[in-house]
Amino acid sequence: MTVASQVKQTMASLKGTQSTLQSMAEIEQNEDTKELFNSSTARLDGIIKKIEDRVRELEYQEPQYKGF
Amino acid sequence: MPEWLNILLWSIGLFALTLLLVRLLGKKQASQLTLFDMETVIIVGVLVAGISVKLIPAPLGLVALAVWTILPITLSFLSLKYKSVKDVVQGKESVLINHGKVMEDKLMEARLTSEDLLSRLRQKNVFQVADVEFAMLEPNGDVSVHLKKDKQPLDAKTMGVNVARHSVPQTVMMDGVVMDEPLTAMGLNRDWLHTELSKVGVDPENVFIGQVDSTGQLYLDLFDDAVQVPKPKAKELAYYTLKKCHADYETYALSTQNQKAKEMYAQSAFELKEIINELEPVLIK
Known part of the structure; x- marks a missing residue:
């Protein structure tokens, strides 16, 4: 597995977990816990943005591994 | 007559x-x-x-x-x-032990011997008077005991452990019948319930009790106990996926030659660790 595909896999896992947390936040009744879920997803957003940029860089360097 | x-x-x-x-x-x-x-x-x-x-x-x-x-x-x-x-009319409560010292005059007033006091304390699982900070004789004759701080059972606060505030789970199915009111109280509906049931492959008629916890995980007990229902694992899965991502980031940070990328990975790994720590009480405990 190339580095690019590994990084992409991590990115996909992060996105998946983020959406799981989002769906839990929707159902959660307790305001504090809901807030916690929401802030976590917001922070994950930032992390995902950065890794997306990195994936773009990697694809630029190794265009033969572009796409999935 | x-x-x-x-x-x-x-x-x-x-x-x-x-x-x-x-x-x-x-x-x-x-x-x-x-x-x-x-x-x-x-x-x-x-x-x-x-x-x-x-x-x-x-x-x-x-x-x-x-x-x-x-x-x-x-x-x-x-x-x-x-x-x-x-x-x-009801009698007054009286302090039998205060600051760890037995009040002998109060004992006399209540017509209790030292033996009686010891026996009452033992019934509260206290075998040593020295462990008691405060004890009170209630009007109905019961003795209430407050232990010294270092003899009290451990709780999350003294341990300094963060615990999530769990809301009460709602019972959404009983005897195979869907309870609409608790469902709507959670902001869910029958469609959601049927989707969740088909995910685990269970007929609605087969459900004896179905409960939903505060994060929307469905826990089932079936009429047919031979059928094994998979336990909801979404929370654990989310937690361990995050941990795996954290480990991945640390690997990338170590293996990349690009200084800027190294910093980015290290920073993200640190942030992920924080998120994991915050979510741990909610997702695992």
């Missing part, structure tokens, strides 16, 4: 009357009765027994019965309003 029939009718009538009187006397359980309550109950009982077998002439007995019910009821109402009345 034969004598036995007479007594039968009387007894039935008195039975109904006492049922009513006992209800009027209040809702306390036998173990919560104070000495005064106990006395009232016994006297009412004796009076009723006496009247029903005609040991006491009915008119006289009924008058006495009326006094012994109306007075306690009035007193209990008064004691709700005035603390002084309450102290007289």
Whole structure:
């Protein structure tokens, strides 16, 4: 597995977990816990943005591994 | 009218009357009765027994019965309003142990020997007087014990552990019937429930109890206990995926040659660790 595909896999896992947390936040009744879920997803957003940029860089360097 | 029939009718009538009187006397359980309550109950009982077998002439007995019910009821109402009345009628609580020292004069007042005190403490699982910070004799004769801080059971706060505030799970299915009200209270609907049930491959008719926790995980108990239902794992899965991502980031940070990327990975790994720590009480515990 190339580095690019590994990084992409991590990115996909992060996105998946983020959406799981989002769906839990929707159902959660307790305001504090809901807030916690929401802030976590917001922070994950930032992390995902950065890794997306990195994936773009990697694809630029190794265009033969572009796409999935 | 034969004598036995007479007594039968009387007894039935008195039975109904006492049922009513006992209800009027209040809702306390036998173990919560104070000495005064106990006395009232016994006297009412004796009076009723006496009247029903005609040991006491009915008119006289009924008058006495009326006094012994109306007075306690009035007193209990008064004691709700005035603390002084309450102290007289129900007795006052007294401090038996204060700051770890036994109050001998209070023990005397309550007619308790040191042996009695020890036995009461043992019933509260306390075998050493030195462990007790504070003990109180309640009006109903119970001893309440407050242990010294270092002898108290551990709780999350003293351990400094973060725990999530769990809301109460809602029961959304009983005997195969969907409960609409709890479902809508959680902001869910029947469609959601049926999707979740088909995810685990369970017929709605087969569900004995179905409960949803605060994050929307469905826990099931089936009529057919031979069927194994997978436990909801979404929370654990989310937690461990995050941990895996964290490990991945650290690997990338170590293996990349690009200085900027290295920093980015390290920074993200640090942030992920923080998120994981924050979510741990909610997702795992």
